[in-house]
Amino acid sequence: MVSDVGSVPPHGTSQAPRFAPGDRVQVAARPVLGHCRTPWYVRGKTGLIIAVHGRFRDPERLAYHRPGLPAQVLYKVRFHQRQVWSTYRGSNGDHIEVDIYEHWLEPAR
Amino acid sequence: MAKRAPATTAKTQPGTRSGAPKRQTKPRKGAGGRATHDVGGLTFGAIDRSEHDLALWEKRTDAMQRLLTSPGNRAFSVDGLRRVIEDYGEQVYDRTTYYEKWIRALRNLVVEQELLTRAEVEARMAEVRDRHAKSGRRVSKAKIAW
Numbered sequence: 001m002v003s004d005v006g007s008v009p010p011h012g013t014s015q016a017p018r019f020a021p022g023d024r025v026q027v028a029a030r031p032v033l034g035h036c037r038t039p040w041y042v043r044g045k046t047g048l049i050i051a052v053h054g055r056f057r058d059p060e061r062l063a064y065h066r067p068g069l070p071a072q073v074l075y076k077v078r079f080h081q082r083q084v085w086s087t088y089r090g091s092n093g094d095h096i097e098v099d100i101y102e103h104w105l106e107p108a109r
Numbered sequence: 110m111a112k113r114a115p116a117t118t119a120k121t122q123p124g125t126r127s128g129a130p131k132r133q134t135k136p137r138k139g140a141g142g143r144a145t146h147d148v149g150g151l152t153f154g155a156i157d158r159s160e161h162d163l164a165l166w167e168k169r170t171d172a173m174q175r176l177l178t179s180p181g182n183r184a185f186s187v188d189g190l191r192r193v194i195e196d197y198g199e200q201v202y203d204r205t206t207y208y209e210k211w212i213r214a215l216r217n218l219v220v221e222q223e224l225l226t227r228a229e230v231e232a233r234m235a236e237v238r239d240r241h242a243k244s245g246r247r248v249s250k251a252k253i254a255w
Contacts, residue, residue, distance in 0.1 A: 032144065035192035040143040041150045063192035065185060065222070085150060 017073040017102070023049045024108035025077060027100060035063035038104045042077075042096075045084055046108045050097060051076040058101065072101040145202045146195045167208040173215055185218045193217055201254070213253050227255070 019025060029044035037059055052075055057068025081094040088094070163171075177184040193214040194202075205213070219225050242248045 035188060035195060036144075039149050040147045059186075059188040059191075062186040063188035065189060068186075068188075 015070075017052050017075075019049045019052075019073075019075060019102070019105060019107075021049050021051060025049060025075075025105040026108045027077070028104050028106065034060065036060050036104075038100055039098060041084055042079060042098050042100070045079055047077040047079040047098075049075050050078045053099065056101075058103075072103055074099055074101055075105065077105070144195050145197055145199050163208075166212075170208045170212045170215065174211060177215065177219070184222050184224055189218060190214050193221075209253075216253070217255060 024046060025048075026046045027038065027042050027044060032038075052073060054074060055071040056074050058070070058072045059068065062068040076097050077100045078095050078097045080092075081088045081090055081096055082092060084096055174187075174190065176182060178187055178190070190211070194210045197205075197210070197213075202210070216230060220227050220230065238248050
């Protein structure tokens with residue numbers, strides 16, 4: 001049996017989120033071995049932090065019956081559709097928002 | 110039944126839900142690191158948005174998942190379920206329906222977590238097949254690969 005899997009996310013731990021709404025971030029372009037919740041199409045893309053959802057057990061570890069610690073801060077990140085899809089034909093102002101964990105994000109250069 | 114939007118519906122053609130899946134395997138393009146399920150942006154045709162009733166076995170599969178991942182049991186997490194499904198090869202992934210993916214993953218996870226042995230699962234399956242065959246029900250000979 002796995003301990004503490006699926007319990008309430010451990011919000012409110014002392015470690016402050018690395019990013020705040022308004023920060024520009026780049027998603028890591030690294031390949032993945034195993035489970036991850038960062039879609040392929042945003043990897044390497046630059047986006048804007050829109051919201052900080054809180055701290056949650058890491059699904060990449062939970063997927064292998066680990067406790068999912070350290071918990072990861074989850075952000076809502078906004079991307080321009082035109083930057084995500086090279087062939088995008090919609091409006092320049094169209095966005096897509098994706099929930100991404102902190103260990104996938106770096107400050108945008 | 111609340112509408113669910115499984116990722117697999119993106120690949121479901123109308124009228125192919127029952128019987129043998131008719132979907133074709135689509136090769137995944139792009140850089141390395143794109144897992145089987147991670148198909149956002151690839152072309153899979155129109156999404157089937159029609160409502161459909163779930164079969165009893167599909168409801169039972171859903172219930173089993175909820176029980177096994179519930180706080181009282183925690184046999185594994187839903188992330189574990191996703192991991193097993195995402196590890197399927199493209200052919201299995203593309204040819205199976207939403208709950209077919211789930212039931213295979215649940216079976217494999219209860220063995221992975223040593224709640225049951227593979228031999229116990231297979232013996233029980235053989236028993237159920239026999240029982241159904243004797244009562245005159247049509248029993249599929251197809252086996253779900255481990």
